[in-house]
Amino acid sequence: xxxxxxxxxxxxxxxxxxxxxxxxxxxxxxxxxxxxxxxxxxxxxxxxxxxxxxxxxxxxxxxxxxxxxxxxxxxxxxxxxxxxxxxxxxxxxxxxxxxxxxxxxxxxxxxxxxxxxxxxxxxxxxxxxxxxxxxxxxxxxxxxxxxxxxxxxxxxxxxxxxxxxxxxxx
Numbered sequence: 001x002x003x004x005x006x007x008x009x010x011x012x013x014x015x016x017x018x019x020x021x022x023x024x025x026x027x028x029x030x031x032x033x034x035x036x037x038x039x040x041x042x043x044x045x046x047x048x049x050x051x052x053x054x055x056x057x058x059x060x061x062x063x064x065x066x067x068x069x070x071x072x073x074x075x076x077x078x079x080x081x082x083x084x085x086x087x088x089x090x091x092x093x094x095x096x097x098x099x100x101x102x103x104x105x106x107x108x109x110x111x112x113x114x115x116x117x118x119x120x121x122x123x124x125x126x127x128x129x130x131x132x133x134x135x136x137x138x139x140x141x142x143x144x145x146x147x148x149x150x151x152x153x154x155x156x157x158x159x160x161x162x163x164x165x166x167x168x169x170x
Contacts, residue, residue: 003115003130006137007107013140014100017047020147021093029089033153038079040150043143044092045084046075051099055136056106062119062129063110069121107133 021029021044029041038046054073061068078084084092115130149170156164 003133006133007104009137010100010107010140011104013137013144014097016144017044017140017147018093018097020144020151021089024089026089028154030085031150031154031157032085033150033157038146038150039085040147041087041089041092042079042084043146043150044089044096045082045087046079047140047143048092048096048099049078049082050075050139051096051103055132055139056103058119059129059132059136060106062117062127062132063113066117066119070119 021040024040030039032039032042050073053071058070061070113129115128115133117129118126119129119132120126152164152170
């Protein structure tokens with residue numbers, strides 16, 4: 001996979017996130033399978049914040065200011081502290097899509113980046129800029145899976161008199 005392909009997949013995933021949230025009612029947007037799991041709304045706001053506070057920012061630091069320390073992130077605390085589940089889903093999606101568009105323009109505007117540049121202070125150990133870019137796409141896929149799971153769990157909870165098992169094993 002080339003960097004261009006990753007950028008295009010990040011672009012396509014924005015459309016996937018939009019499609020996975022389109023038509024979601026307010027009750028479903030806020031619904032959680034359990035108190036320690038996230039709702040659709042929390043996933044969307046997490047993605048929006050990660051867009052600027054994690055991946056794009058950390059790639060920028062690795063490529064352009066490698067000696068600068070990464071600021072810590074705490075996505076689990078953000079969901080609560082920033083009250084993700086009290087926000088409006090439409091506005092949250094608009095924010096995510098705008099931030100993703102800005103990230104894509106930024107990525108496309110990089111002038112021959114050296115994706116092998118390393119950052120050595122990450123909690124995960126030494127990471128190359130290309131590792132962070134690849135992880136950004138992998139992170140998208142984790143949350144596409146999570147949103148799909150939330151849809152299925154909500155369906156099963158709301159239509160508990162009926163079984164979705166005929167569809168196949170989850």
